[in-house]
Amino acid sequence: MLKLIKFEFLRKRMTFLVAIAVTALAQIYALYQYFKIDESVRTVINGDIFGIFVGVVALGFGLLYLIDVILLYRNDLFKQEGYMLFMTPHNGYKLLGAKLLFALLEGVCIAATYLLIIFLNAKIMHMGPINFSLSDIKPNEWQVIIKVLSISILGILEFALTVYLSFALFKSLFNNTRFKGLITFGIFIVINILKTKLVEVIGSLLGKTFETVNISSANMMLESVNAALNYGIVATLVSAVLLFAATGYLLENRINL
Known part of the structure; x- marks a missing residue:
């Protein structure tokens, strides 16, 4: 099972690298647009800007995760790359279980990244200390x-x-x-x-x-x-x-x- 999960991560390593690069570029662009706003205006509407930012990032991450979960299984059934996976000495239940665990771990990683981005931008946009x-x-x-x-x-x-x-x-x-x-x-x-x-x-x-x-x-x-x-x-x-x-x-x- 662990080998199958590792295989899924290795197969998607380029996708992850591209996703990280796009996220970093989007973050830089968002901050650039934020600091372009006049400071006197920025301090008044920073809460609205932060709320919109949180929603857009959540929507983007959610859509990307949804698409990736779908493609995770579709490509193995409908493309040539799936033949080698189903030729391994693992039964269908084990293959399916590995994909589900991978999807779950991927979701945890995306959620952790999202929270990190939110906390980082909350500090940059001076949303105040989070007492928890x-x-x-x-x-x-x-x-x-x-x-x-x-x-x-x-x-x-x-x-x-x-x-x-x-x-x-x-x-x-x-x-x-x-x-x-x-x-x-x-x-x-x-x-x-x-x-x-x-x-x-x-x-x-x-x-x-x-x-x-x-x-x-x-x-x-x-x-x-x-x-x-x-x-x-x-x-x-x-x-x-x-x-x-x-x-x-x-x-x-x-x-x-």
Whole structure:
């Protein structure tokens, strides 16, 4: 497994280097534009500028990560480079697991880079000191934080598995068909519809629905948040396991590269 993850990192090292270079150039350009603004104006609107900057960077990183997660599996199934990977003595489940772990590690690296950029620019733009202590977080708040992180990780894995299963189903059922992208997207939509039905079934088994755990702006109680997160974690985990099993099965038994 570790060798497969290392292989993915080595295969994408040039992509990472290009991404780092582009990020550095974009940062230099953003600071150049920022310091071009007259200082008397800059000190007044620095909060607005920082807010826009944070949003743009988050959107850019999110889109890049989304595209890379999709290409991570697509290229192996639809391009020549995938033949060598599937010829290795590893079963489909192991190959799929390695890709998921790589996608997760890549996401952690991108998130860490994003936070570093935000803190750096907050200091440069004089957004004031950030006073934060872990001791200030209450035990019930820690529960929410841990659950939010858990459901975020599971959500990333579930999304990746939904995309991968869409590709695997196309390769298994419609390999020689035209309109590859359109058909794959249609499969993706159908899978998401089925996932919604699954969530409803899980909700009924738990005696909950999204309506019963809905959080309104007037009632942001930690108990309500915890109930919603518990429901989301169970539903996402079950969905991810089923998607993993189905995709791994297709890789092992149905796909002919």
